[in-house]
Amino acid sequence: METSEIIEKLLFIGLLFLITLGIAAYATYLERKVAAWFQDRIGPDRAGPFGILQPLADGGKLFFKEDFIPAAADKWLFILGPGIAMFTSMMTGAVIPWSSDIEIAGNTIELQVADVNIGILFIMGFLSIGVYGIMIGGWASNNKFSLFSAIRASSQMISYELAMGICVITIVMLTGSLSLNKIVESQHGMNWNVFYQPVAFIIFFICALAETNRAPFDLPECESELIGGYHTEYGAMKMGFYLFSEYVSMFISSAIISILFFGGFNFPWMDHFNGNTLAILGVIAMFTKTFIFMFVFMWIRWTLPRFRFDQLMHLGWKSLIPMALINMLITGIVIAFNEGWFN
Amino acid sequence: MQSLSNRKKVVSNKKMTFLERIYLPAIFGGMWITFKHLFRKNNTLKYPEEQRVLVPIYRGLHVLKRDEQGRENCTACGLCAVACPAEAITMVAAERVKGEENLYREEKYAELYEIDMLRCIFCGLCEEACPKEAIFLTDRLLPANFERDEFIYGKDRLVEPIDQRIDISKRQHTGKRTEL
Numbered sequence: 001m002e003t004s005e006i007i008e009k010l011l012f013i014g015l016l017f018l019i020t021l022g023i024a025a026y027a028t029y030l031e032r033k034v035a036a037w038f039q040d041r042i043g044p045d046r047a048g049p050f051g052i053l054q055p056l057a058d059g060g061k062l063f064f065k066e067d068f069i070p071a072a073a074d075k076w077l078f079i080l081g082p083g084i085a086m087f088t089s090m091m092t093g094a095v096i097p098w099s100s101d102i103e104i105a106g107n108t109i110e111l112q113v114a115d116v117n118i119g120i121l122f123i124m125g126f127l128s129i130g131v132y133g134i135m136i137g138g139w140a141s142n143n144k145f146s147l148f149s150a151i152r153a154s155s156q157m158i159s160y161e162l163a164m165g166i167c168v169i170t171i172v173m174l175t176g177s178l179s180l181n182k183i184v185e186s187q188h189g190m191n192w193n194v195f196y197q198p199v200a201f202i203i204f205f206i207c208a209l210a211e212t213n214r215a216p217f218d219l220p221e222c223e224s225e226l227i228g229g230y231h232t233e234y235g236a237m238k239m240g241f242y243l244f245s246e247y248v249s250m251f252i253s254s255a256i257i258s259i260l261f262f263g264g265f266n267f268p269w270m271d272h273f274n275g276n277t278l279a280i281l282g283v284i285a286m287f288t289k290t291f292i293f294m295f296v297f298m299w300i301r302w303t304l305p306r307f308r309f310d311q312l313m314h315l316g317w318k319s320l321i322p323m324a325l326i327n328m329l330i331t332g333i334v335i336a337f338n339e340g341w342f343n
Numbered sequence: 344m345q346s347l348s349n350r351k352k353v354v355s356n357k358k359m360t361f362l363e364r365i366y367l368p369a370i371f372g373g374m375w376i377t378f379k380h381l382f383r384k385n386n387t388l389k390y391p392e393e394q395r396v397l398v399p400i401y402r403g404l405h406v407l408k409r410d411e412q413g414r415e416n417c418t419a420c421g422l423c424a425v426a427c428p429a430e431a432i433t434m435v436a437a438e439r440v441k442g443e444e445n446l447y448r449e450e451k452y453a454e455l456y457e458i459d460m461l462r463c464i465f466c467g468l469c470e471e472a473c474p475k476e477a478i479f480l481t482d483r484l485l486p487a488n489f490e491r492d493e494f495i496y497g498k499d500r501l502v503e504p505i506d507q508r509i510d511i512s513k514r515q516h517t518g519k520r521t522e523l
Contacts (some may be wrong), residue, residue, distance in 0.1 A: 042387045165402045303377045304370065 005105065015115055020093055024247040025055040031298050038302040062240035070233050077140035082241035085133025089249035092126045094120040096255050097181050099265040099282035103275065110278065119180035120168055121254060127211055130249065131157040135222055136228035149229030153220035156210055159316035164207035166324035167200040170331045171260050184264035194261040199327045201261045203320050208253045213246060215301035219309055254293035262289050402465045402480040403511045406460055407502040410448055415502060417478035419453035426472035431462035456501060460485055460494040479511040
Protein backbone atom coordinates (compact mmCIF):
# COMPACT_ATOMS: atom_id res chain seq x y z
CA MET A 1 0.00 0.00 0.00
CA GLU A 2 1.40 3.39 -0.92
CA THR A 3 1.52 6.30 1.51
CA SER A 4 -0.87 8.37 -0.61
CA GLU A 5 -3.36 5.56 -0.54
CA ILE A 6 -3.15 5.31 3.26
CA ILE A 7 -3.65 9.07 3.63
CA GLU A 8 -6.58 8.93 1.23
CA LYS A 9 -8.19 6.12 3.22
CA LEU A 10 -7.57 7.89 6.54
CA LEU A 11 -9.15 11.09 5.18
CA PHE A 12 -12.13 9.13 3.94
CA ILE A 13 -12.48 7.33 7.29
CA GLY A 14 -12.40 10.68 9.10
CA LEU A 15 -14.99 12.11 6.75
CA LEU A 16 -17.25 9.09 7.11
CA PHE A 17 -16.86 9.25 10.89
CA LEU A 18 -17.90 12.90 10.94
CA ILE A 19 -20.79 12.33 8.56
CA THR A 20 -22.07 9.36 10.55
CA LEU A 21 -21.88 11.25 13.84
CA GLY A 22 -23.46 14.33 12.30
CA ILE A 23 -26.30 12.31 10.84
CA ALA A 24 -26.80 10.49 14.13
CA ALA A 25 -26.91 13.83 15.99
CA TYR A 26 -29.42 15.27 13.58
CA ALA A 27 -31.40 12.03 13.63
CA THR A 28 -32.16 12.76 17.30
CA TYR A 29 -33.42 16.19 16.27
CA LEU A 30 -35.38 14.73 13.38
CA GLU A 31 -36.84 12.06 15.61
CA ARG A 32 -38.21 14.68 17.98
CA LYS A 33 -39.50 16.77 15.10
CA VAL A 34 -41.14 13.79 13.40
CA ALA A 35 -42.71 12.71 16.68
CA ALA A 36 -44.05 16.21 17.10
CA TRP A 37 -45.49 16.33 13.58
CA PHE A 38 -47.17 12.98 14.03
CA GLN A 39 -48.71 14.24 17.27
CA ASP A 40 -49.80 17.63 15.87
CA ARG A 41 -47.14 19.48 17.83
CA ILE A 42 -44.25 21.77 16.80
CA GLY A 43 -41.31 20.02 18.44
CA PRO A 44 -38.03 21.63 19.51
CA ASP A 45 -37.91 25.17 18.13
CA ARG A 46 -36.09 27.23 20.75
CA ALA A 47 -32.37 26.61 20.03
CA GLY A 48 -31.61 28.48 16.81
CA PRO A 49 -33.97 28.82 13.84
CA PHE A 50 -36.43 25.90 13.86
CA GLY A 51 -34.40 24.47 16.74
CA ILE A 52 -31.59 23.22 14.51
CA LEU A 53 -29.03 23.83 17.26
CA GLN A 54 -30.91 21.45 19.57
CA PRO A 55 -28.50 18.48 19.07
CA LEU A 56 -25.55 20.73 20.01
CA ALA A 57 -27.37 21.86 23.12
CA ASP A 58 -28.20 18.26 24.05
CA GLY A 59 -24.65 17.09 23.43
CA GLY A 60 -23.20 20.00 25.41
CA LYS A 61 -25.52 19.24 28.28
CA LEU A 62 -24.50 15.58 28.32
CA PHE A 63 -20.79 16.49 28.26
CA PHE A 64 -21.04 18.83 31.23
CA LYS A 65 -23.06 16.51 33.43
CA GLU A 66 -21.46 14.65 36.30
CA ASP A 67 -19.81 11.45 35.11
CA PHE A 68 -21.28 9.21 37.76
CA ILE A 69 -20.54 5.54 38.43
CA PRO A 70 -22.75 3.79 41.00
CA ALA A 71 -20.88 2.35 44.00
CA ALA A 72 -22.13 -1.19 43.41
CA ALA A 73 -21.35 -1.19 39.70
CA ASP A 74 -18.47 -3.05 38.11
CA LYS A 75 -16.43 -0.01 37.22
CA TRP A 76 -14.51 -1.18 34.15
CA LEU A 77 -17.37 -3.05 32.55
CA PHE A 78 -19.58 -0.07 33.29
CA ILE A 79 -17.27 2.12 31.23
CA LEU A 80 -16.72 -0.53 28.58
CA GLY A 81 -20.43 -1.04 27.83
CA PRO A 82 -21.22 2.25 26.07
CA GLY A 83 -17.82 2.12 24.37
CA ILE A 84 -18.59 -1.24 22.78
CA ALA A 85 -22.06 -0.12 21.78
CA MET A 86 -20.68 2.95 20.02
CA PHE A 87 -17.68 1.14 18.51
CA THR A 88 -19.68 -1.69 16.96
CA SER A 89 -22.30 0.56 15.45
CA MET A 90 -19.61 2.81 13.97
CA MET A 91 -17.60 -0.16 12.64
CA THR A 92 -20.41 -1.52 10.46
CA GLY A 93 -20.11 1.62 8.34
CA ALA A 94 -16.65 0.55 7.22
CA VAL A 95 -17.69 -1.85 4.46
CA ILE A 96 -20.62 0.09 3.05
CA PRO A 97 -20.06 1.26 -0.54
CA TRP A 98 -21.41 4.80 -0.73
CA SER A 99 -21.04 5.24 -4.47
CA SER A 100 -19.00 4.28 -7.52
CA ASP A 101 -15.38 5.48 -7.81
CA ILE A 102 -14.61 9.17 -7.99
CA GLU A 103 -11.67 10.57 -9.97
CA ILE A 104 -9.83 13.58 -8.57
CA ALA A 105 -6.70 14.80 -10.41
CA GLY A 106 -6.00 11.46 -11.97
CA ASN A 107 -6.44 9.48 -8.74
CA THR A 108 -9.27 7.03 -8.47
CA ILE A 109 -10.88 7.20 -5.05
CA GLU A 110 -13.13 4.44 -3.85
CA LEU A 111 -16.09 5.71 -1.83
CA GLN A 112 -15.81 2.77 0.52
CA VAL A 113 -13.46 2.34 3.47
CA ALA A 114 -12.70 -1.32 2.88
CA ASP A 115 -13.86 -3.42 -0.04
CA VAL A 116 -13.97 -6.66 1.93
CA ASN A 117 -15.10 -9.58 -0.18
CA ILE A 118 -17.19 -10.91 2.71
CA GLY A 119 -18.74 -7.48 3.46
CA ILE A 120 -22.14 -8.78 4.43
CA LEU A 121 -20.64 -11.32 6.86
CA PHE A 122 -18.61 -8.50 8.42
CA ILE A 123 -21.79 -6.51 8.97
CA MET A 124 -23.69 -9.46 10.45
CA GLY A 125 -20.73 -10.12 12.75
CA PHE A 126 -20.58 -6.58 14.07
CA LEU A 127 -24.35 -6.45 14.46
CA SER A 128 -24.10 -9.51 16.73
CA ILE A 129 -21.27 -8.00 18.75
CA GLY A 130 -23.44 -4.90 19.18
CA VAL A 131 -25.52 -6.73 21.76
CA TYR A 132 -22.47 -7.02 24.01
CA GLY A 133 -22.59 -3.28 24.62
CA ILE A 134 -26.11 -3.55 25.99
CA MET A 135 -25.41 -6.82 27.81
CA ILE A 136 -22.24 -5.62 29.52
CA GLY A 137 -23.81 -2.29 30.41
CA GLY A 138 -26.89 -3.96 31.86
CA TRP A 139 -24.83 -6.51 33.77
CA ALA A 140 -22.30 -4.03 35.15
CA SER A 141 -24.97 -1.64 36.43
CA ASN A 142 -25.83 -4.10 39.21
CA ASN A 143 -29.49 -3.25 38.91
CA LYS A 144 -32.41 -5.64 38.45
CA PHE A 145 -34.02 -3.64 35.70
CA SER A 146 -30.78 -3.28 33.78
CA LEU A 147 -30.13 -7.00 34.10
CA PHE A 148 -33.61 -7.84 32.85
CA SER A 149 -33.03 -5.52 29.95
CA ALA A 150 -29.69 -7.16 29.17
CA ILE A 151 -31.34 -10.59 29.14
CA ARG A 152 -34.13 -9.35 26.93
CA ALA A 153 -31.73 -7.69 24.55
CA SER A 154 -29.58 -10.77 24.13
CA SER A 155 -32.48 -13.17 23.57
CA GLN A 156 -34.12 -10.73 21.19
CA MET A 157 -30.94 -10.30 19.17
CA ILE A 158 -30.34 -14.04 18.94
CA SER A 159 -33.90 -14.73 17.83
CA TYR A 160 -34.00 -12.07 15.16
CA GLU A 161 -30.52 -12.57 13.81
CA LEU A 162 -31.53 -16.02 12.53
CA ALA A 163 -34.33 -14.74 10.33
CA MET A 164 -32.17 -11.82 9.28
CA GLY A 165 -29.31 -14.10 8.31
CA ILE A 166 -31.59 -16.33 6.27
CA CYS A 167 -32.84 -13.29 4.35
CA VAL A 168 -29.27 -12.27 3.69
CA ILE A 169 -28.56 -15.79 2.43
CA THR A 170 -31.38 -15.51 -0.13
CA ILE A 171 -29.85 -12.26 -1.41
CA VAL A 172 -26.41 -13.88 -1.52
CA MET A 173 -27.91 -16.80 -3.46
CA LEU A 174 -29.35 -14.37 -6.02
CA THR A 175 -26.09 -12.47 -6.39
CA GLY A 176 -23.60 -15.25 -5.92
CA SER A 177 -21.30 -13.07 -3.84
CA LEU A 178 -20.86 -11.92 -0.25
CA SER A 179 -19.24 -8.66 -1.34
CA LEU A 180 -21.48 -5.63 -0.89
CA ASN A 181 -19.99 -4.09 -4.03
CA LYS A 182 -21.02 -7.09 -6.12
CA ILE A 183 -24.48 -7.06 -4.54
CA VAL A 184 -24.93 -3.42 -5.49
CA GLU A 185 -23.54 -3.92 -9.00
CA SER A 186 -25.95 -6.78 -9.64
CA GLN A 187 -28.86 -4.38 -9.05
CA HIS A 188 -27.85 -2.03 -11.87
CA GLY A 189 -30.45 0.62 -12.75
CA MET A 190 -33.87 -0.40 -11.48
CA ASN A 191 -33.01 -4.08 -11.22
CA TRP A 192 -33.51 -3.94 -7.45
CA ASN A 193 -33.65 -7.01 -5.26
CA VAL A 194 -36.86 -5.86 -3.59
CA PHE A 195 -38.77 -6.74 -6.77
CA TYR A 196 -37.44 -10.30 -6.66
CA GLN A 197 -37.50 -10.77 -2.88
CA PRO A 198 -40.38 -8.75 -1.38
CA VAL A 199 -40.91 -11.30 1.40
CA ALA A 200 -37.24 -11.30 2.30
CA PHE A 201 -37.35 -7.50 2.37
CA ILE A 202 -40.27 -7.39 4.81
CA ILE A 203 -38.67 -9.99 7.08
CA PHE A 204 -35.30 -8.24 6.91
CA PHE A 205 -36.89 -4.89 7.70
CA ILE A 206 -38.73 -6.28 10.74
CA CYS A 207 -35.51 -7.91 11.94
CA ALA A 208 -33.59 -4.67 11.40
CA LEU A 209 -36.10 -2.90 13.67
CA ALA A 210 -35.52 -5.57 16.31
CA GLU A 211 -31.73 -5.51 15.91
CA THR A 212 -31.51 -1.75 16.39
CA ASN A 213 -33.86 -1.93 19.39
CA ARG A 214 -36.31 0.42 17.77
CA ALA A 215 -40.03 0.49 18.52
CA PRO A 216 -42.10 -1.68 18.37
CA PHE A 217 -39.22 -3.94 19.48
CA ASP A 218 -37.64 -1.57 22.03
CA LEU A 219 -38.19 -4.04 24.84
CA PRO A 220 -34.68 -3.65 26.29
CA GLU A 221 -35.35 -0.01 27.12
CA CYS A 222 -39.07 -0.26 27.74
CA GLU A 223 -39.67 2.79 29.97
CA SER A 224 -42.94 1.59 31.43
CA GLU A 225 -41.54 -1.67 32.82
CA LEU A 226 -37.78 -1.29 33.03
CA ILE A 227 -37.36 2.49 33.60
CA GLY A 228 -35.06 2.73 30.59
CA GLY A 229 -33.54 -0.73 30.90
CA TYR A 230 -29.81 -1.09 30.36
CA HIS A 231 -29.14 2.65 30.62
CA THR A 232 -31.09 3.16 33.86
CA GLU A 233 -27.89 3.65 35.86
CA TYR A 234 -26.07 5.64 33.21
CA GLY A 235 -25.69 9.37 33.03
CA ALA A 236 -23.75 12.06 31.23
CA MET A 237 -21.97 11.14 28.00
CA LYS A 238 -21.97 7.40 28.74
CA MET A 239 -25.73 7.53 28.49
CA GLY A 240 -25.28 9.78 25.47
CA PHE A 241 -23.15 7.09 23.83
CA TYR A 242 -25.92 4.53 24.22
CA LEU A 243 -28.55 6.86 22.82
CA PHE A 244 -26.19 7.93 20.08
CA SER A 245 -25.22 4.40 19.09
CA GLU A 246 -28.91 3.63 18.59
CA TYR A 247 -29.12 6.37 16.00
CA VAL A 248 -25.83 5.39 14.40
CA SER A 249 -27.02 1.81 14.00
CA MET A 250 -30.33 3.10 12.70
CA PHE A 251 -28.45 5.03 10.02
CA ILE A 252 -26.25 2.06 9.16
CA SER A 253 -29.21 -0.34 9.07
CA SER A 254 -31.04 1.98 6.71
CA ALA A 255 -27.95 2.05 4.52
CA ILE A 256 -27.75 -1.76 4.56
CA ILE A 257 -31.43 -2.12 3.69
CA SER A 258 -31.00 0.22 0.75
CA ILE A 259 -27.91 -1.69 -0.39
CA LEU A 260 -29.38 -5.16 -0.09
CA PHE A 261 -32.85 -4.47 -1.43
CA PHE A 262 -33.02 -1.03 -3.03
CA GLY A 263 -29.95 -1.03 -5.21
CA GLY A 264 -27.61 1.07 -3.06
CA PHE A 265 -26.24 3.84 -5.23
CA ASN A 266 -28.08 2.63 -8.33
CA PHE A 267 -30.84 4.78 -9.66
CA PRO A 268 -33.04 4.62 -12.76
CA TRP A 269 -31.57 6.00 -16.03
CA MET A 270 -28.07 5.86 -14.55
CA ASP A 271 -26.62 4.80 -17.92
CA HIS A 272 -26.92 8.38 -19.19
CA PHE A 273 -24.23 9.52 -16.80
CA ASN A 274 -20.63 8.50 -16.28
CA GLY A 275 -17.53 9.38 -14.30
CA ASN A 276 -17.80 11.83 -11.43
CA THR A 277 -21.37 12.91 -12.25
CA LEU A 278 -22.48 9.31 -11.89
CA ALA A 279 -20.60 8.96 -8.60
CA ILE A 280 -22.09 12.14 -7.11
CA LEU A 281 -25.60 11.27 -8.24
CA GLY A 282 -24.96 7.83 -6.77
CA VAL A 283 -24.10 9.35 -3.39
CA ILE A 284 -27.28 11.41 -3.55
CA ALA A 285 -29.34 8.32 -4.46
CA MET A 286 -27.76 6.31 -1.66
CA PHE A 287 -28.36 8.97 0.98
CA THR A 288 -31.91 9.64 -0.22
CA LYS A 289 -32.77 5.96 0.17
CA THR A 290 -31.07 5.85 3.57
CA PHE A 291 -32.94 8.90 4.82
CA ILE A 292 -36.24 7.53 3.57
CA PHE A 293 -35.66 4.37 5.58
CA MET A 294 -34.66 6.38 8.64
CA PHE A 295 -37.92 8.27 8.31
CA VAL A 296 -39.81 4.97 8.04
CA PHE A 297 -38.04 3.76 11.21
CA MET A 298 -39.29 6.86 13.02
CA TRP A 299 -42.70 6.65 11.42
CA ILE A 300 -43.11 3.11 12.73
CA ARG A 301 -41.87 4.11 16.16
CA TRP A 302 -44.52 6.79 16.52
CA THR A 303 -47.30 4.58 15.16
CA LEU A 304 -47.03 1.18 16.78
CA PRO A 305 -47.20 0.24 20.44
CA ARG A 306 -44.50 -1.95 21.95
CA PHE A 307 -44.74 -5.75 21.69
CA ARG A 308 -45.12 -7.96 24.70
CA PHE A 309 -42.11 -10.21 25.20
CA ASP A 310 -43.94 -13.45 24.43
CA GLN A 311 -45.38 -11.86 21.29
CA LEU A 312 -41.88 -10.86 20.27
CA MET A 313 -40.58 -14.41 20.68
CA HIS A 314 -43.65 -15.82 18.95
CA LEU A 315 -43.18 -13.52 15.99
CA GLY A 316 -39.47 -14.22 15.75
CA TRP A 317 -39.40 -17.98 16.12
CA LYS A 318 -42.79 -19.12 14.88
CA SER A 319 -43.44 -16.69 12.04
CA LEU A 320 -40.35 -14.97 10.70
CA ILE A 321 -37.91 -17.89 10.74
CA PRO A 322 -40.27 -20.40 8.99
CA MET A 323 -41.26 -17.74 6.47
CA ALA A 324 -37.64 -16.87 5.79
CA LEU A 325 -36.76 -20.57 5.42
CA ILE A 326 -39.62 -21.23 2.98
CA ASN A 327 -38.64 -18.12 1.06
CA MET A 328 -35.05 -19.35 0.87
CA LEU A 329 -36.22 -22.79 -0.29
CA ILE A 330 -38.39 -21.33 -3.06
CA THR A 331 -35.58 -19.04 -4.16
CA GLY A 332 -33.22 -22.00 -4.28
CA ILE A 333 -35.65 -24.08 -6.36
CA VAL A 334 -36.18 -21.19 -8.80
CA ILE A 335 -32.44 -20.64 -9.16
CA ALA A 336 -31.85 -24.36 -9.70
CA PHE A 337 -34.64 -24.41 -12.27
CA ASN A 338 -33.12 -21.47 -14.13
CA GLU A 339 -29.74 -23.14 -14.18
CA GLY A 340 -31.28 -26.21 -15.75
CA TRP A 341 -30.99 -28.71 -12.90
CA PHE A 342 -34.36 -30.23 -13.63
CA ASN A 343 -33.89 -30.71 -17.35
CA MET B 344 -81.14 -6.64 28.99
CA GLN B 345 -82.14 -3.63 26.98
CA SER B 346 -79.49 -0.95 26.71
CA LEU B 347 -80.64 2.43 27.96
CA SER B 348 -77.75 4.43 26.62
CA ASN B 349 -77.54 2.73 23.20
CA ARG B 350 -73.78 2.58 23.71
CA LYS B 351 -73.65 -1.01 24.89
CA LYS B 352 -71.14 -3.15 23.00
CA VAL B 353 -71.10 -6.90 23.12
CA VAL B 354 -67.55 -8.05 23.75
CA SER B 355 -66.58 -11.08 21.74
CA ASN B 356 -63.47 -13.16 21.74
CA LYS B 357 -63.85 -14.54 18.25
CA LYS B 358 -60.92 -16.04 16.41
CA MET B 359 -59.04 -13.62 14.21
CA THR B 360 -59.10 -14.13 10.47
CA PHE B 361 -55.88 -14.66 8.56
CA LEU B 362 -55.61 -11.01 7.50
CA GLU B 363 -56.08 -9.90 11.08
CA ARG B 364 -53.54 -12.41 12.31
CA ILE B 365 -50.70 -11.23 10.10
CA TYR B 366 -51.31 -7.68 11.43
CA LEU B 367 -49.89 -6.06 8.32
CA PRO B 368 -53.17 -4.46 7.12
CA ALA B 369 -53.73 -3.05 10.60
CA ILE B 370 -50.15 -1.78 10.74
CA PHE B 371 -50.42 -0.06 7.37
CA GLY B 372 -53.78 1.37 8.44
CA GLY B 373 -52.18 2.81 11.54
CA MET B 374 -49.28 4.20 9.56
CA TRP B 375 -51.72 5.87 7.16
CA ILE B 376 -53.45 7.54 10.12
CA THR B 377 -50.19 8.89 11.53
CA PHE B 378 -49.12 9.97 8.03
CA LYS B 379 -52.25 12.07 7.70
CA HIS B 380 -51.32 13.80 10.95
CA LEU B 381 -48.07 14.99 9.35
CA PHE B 382 -50.04 17.53 7.34
CA ARG B 383 -52.45 18.59 10.02
CA LYS B 384 -52.30 22.01 11.67
CA ASN B 385 -50.67 21.85 15.08
CA ASN B 386 -52.47 23.14 18.12
CA THR B 387 -49.43 24.45 19.95
CA LEU B 388 -49.61 27.93 21.45
CA LYS B 389 -46.10 29.37 21.88
CA TYR B 390 -47.06 30.75 25.25
CA PRO B 391 -44.87 33.69 26.16
CA GLU B 392 -45.01 35.07 22.63
CA GLU B 393 -48.60 34.16 21.84
CA GLN B 394 -51.33 34.40 24.40
CA ARG B 395 -54.66 32.72 24.34
CA VAL B 396 -57.63 35.05 23.88
CA LEU B 397 -59.68 34.70 27.02
CA VAL B 398 -63.44 34.93 27.11
CA PRO B 399 -64.70 38.18 28.72
CA ILE B 400 -66.02 36.36 31.76
CA TYR B 401 -62.82 34.35 32.34
CA ARG B 402 -62.32 33.51 36.01
CA GLY B 403 -58.71 34.36 36.77
CA LEU B 404 -56.85 36.14 39.54
CA HIS B 405 -58.99 37.79 42.21
CA VAL B 406 -59.21 41.52 42.95
CA LEU B 407 -60.50 43.28 46.05
CA LYS B 408 -62.33 46.33 44.74
CA ARG B 409 -62.41 49.85 46.09
CA ASP B 410 -65.35 52.16 45.58
CA GLU B 411 -65.15 55.30 43.47
CA GLN B 412 -63.77 57.30 46.38
CA GLY B 413 -60.98 54.81 46.81
CA ARG B 414 -62.31 53.10 49.94
CA GLU B 415 -62.08 49.34 50.31
CA ASN B 416 -65.40 47.64 49.84
CA CYS B 417 -64.59 44.59 51.94
CA THR B 418 -66.07 44.53 55.44
CA ALA B 419 -64.54 41.20 56.47
CA CYS B 420 -67.91 39.53 56.86
CA GLY B 421 -66.35 36.17 56.00
CA LEU B 422 -69.09 35.03 53.63
CA CYS B 423 -66.56 34.39 50.89
CA ALA B 424 -64.50 32.21 53.22
CA VAL B 425 -67.63 30.24 54.10
CA ALA B 426 -68.62 29.90 50.47
CA CYS B 427 -65.18 28.81 49.36
CA PRO B 428 -65.27 25.07 48.62
CA ALA B 429 -61.49 24.81 48.71
CA GLU B 430 -61.12 26.77 51.96
CA ALA B 431 -58.58 29.00 50.34
CA ILE B 432 -59.67 32.27 51.92
CA THR B 433 -58.79 33.45 55.38
CA MET B 434 -59.16 36.87 57.00
CA VAL B 435 -58.87 38.83 60.23
CA ALA B 436 -61.39 41.61 60.84
CA ALA B 437 -60.63 44.94 62.48
CA GLU B 438 -62.63 48.01 63.49
CA ARG B 439 -62.22 51.26 61.64
CA VAL B 440 -60.96 54.04 63.91
CA LYS B 441 -61.48 57.75 63.47
CA GLY B 442 -59.52 59.22 60.59
CA GLU B 443 -59.66 56.07 58.48
CA GLU B 444 -62.96 56.94 56.79
CA ASN B 445 -61.15 57.61 53.53
CA LEU B 446 -59.61 54.13 53.58
CA TYR B 447 -62.46 51.79 54.47
CA ARG B 448 -66.05 52.13 53.38
CA GLU B 449 -67.72 50.72 56.48
CA GLU B 450 -66.99 50.48 60.19
CA LYS B 451 -65.40 47.06 59.89
CA TYR B 452 -62.66 46.07 57.49
CA ALA B 453 -60.26 43.22 56.79
CA GLU B 454 -56.96 43.75 58.52
CA LEU B 455 -55.58 40.66 56.89
CA TYR B 456 -57.04 38.97 53.83
CA GLU B 457 -55.27 36.02 52.26
CA ILE B 458 -56.11 33.70 49.40
CA ASP B 459 -54.00 30.59 48.92
CA MET B 460 -53.84 30.40 45.15
CA LEU B 461 -52.66 26.80 45.27
CA ARG B 462 -55.90 25.81 46.98
CA CYS B 463 -58.16 28.12 44.98
CA ILE B 464 -60.07 26.39 42.20
CA PHE B 465 -61.24 29.65 40.59
CA CYS B 466 -64.90 28.67 40.85
CA GLY B 467 -66.09 32.20 41.55
CA LEU B 468 -68.32 31.30 44.51
CA CYS B 469 -66.59 33.97 46.64
CA GLU B 470 -67.64 36.57 44.16
CA GLU B 471 -71.19 35.23 44.21
CA ALA B 472 -71.30 35.19 48.00
CA CYS B 473 -69.94 38.70 48.50
CA PRO B 474 -72.71 41.11 49.62
CA LYS B 475 -70.52 44.19 49.23
CA GLU B 476 -69.25 43.70 45.68
CA ALA B 477 -65.75 43.61 47.09
CA ILE B 478 -64.19 40.50 45.55
CA PHE B 479 -64.21 39.75 41.85
CA LEU B 480 -62.39 37.36 39.60
CA THR B 481 -60.59 38.99 36.69
CA ASP B 482 -59.19 37.86 33.36
CA ARG B 483 -55.62 38.08 34.65
CA LEU B 484 -53.71 34.78 34.84
CA LEU B 485 -52.03 33.48 37.97
CA PRO B 486 -48.30 33.79 37.39
CA ALA B 487 -46.00 30.86 38.06
CA ASN B 488 -43.64 30.92 41.02
CA PHE B 489 -40.74 28.96 42.42
CA GLU B 490 -41.80 29.07 46.08
CA ARG B 491 -45.04 27.77 47.53
CA ASP B 492 -45.47 30.67 49.95
CA GLU B 493 -45.35 33.05 47.02
CA PHE B 494 -48.77 31.71 46.11
CA ILE B 495 -50.42 33.05 49.25
CA TYR B 496 -51.78 36.37 48.09
CA GLY B 497 -52.25 39.00 50.79
CA LYS B 498 -53.93 42.36 50.64
CA ASP B 499 -50.83 43.89 49.06
CA ARG B 500 -51.50 41.96 45.87
CA LEU B 501 -55.27 41.55 46.05
CA VAL B 502 -56.54 45.09 46.68
CA GLU B 503 -56.57 47.15 43.52
CA PRO B 504 -54.27 50.17 43.55
CA ILE B 505 -56.13 53.49 43.63
CA ASP B 506 -54.36 54.88 40.61
CA GLN B 507 -54.70 51.79 38.41
CA ARG B 508 -58.17 50.42 38.80
CA ILE B 509 -58.86 46.95 37.51
CA ASP B 510 -61.76 46.73 35.12
CA ILE B 511 -64.28 44.11 36.15
CA SER B 512 -67.14 45.37 34.00
CA LYS B 513 -66.74 42.33 31.74
CA ARG B 514 -67.65 40.07 34.63
CA GLN B 515 -71.36 39.82 35.28
CA HIS B 516 -72.63 42.78 37.22
CA THR B 517 -74.51 41.22 40.06
CA GLY B 518 -76.61 44.34 40.65
CA LYS B 519 -76.80 43.74 44.36
CA ARG B 520 -76.17 47.44 44.88
CA THR B 521 -77.28 50.05 42.46
CA GLU B 522 -74.51 52.54 43.10
CA LEU B 523 -71.06 51.13 43.62
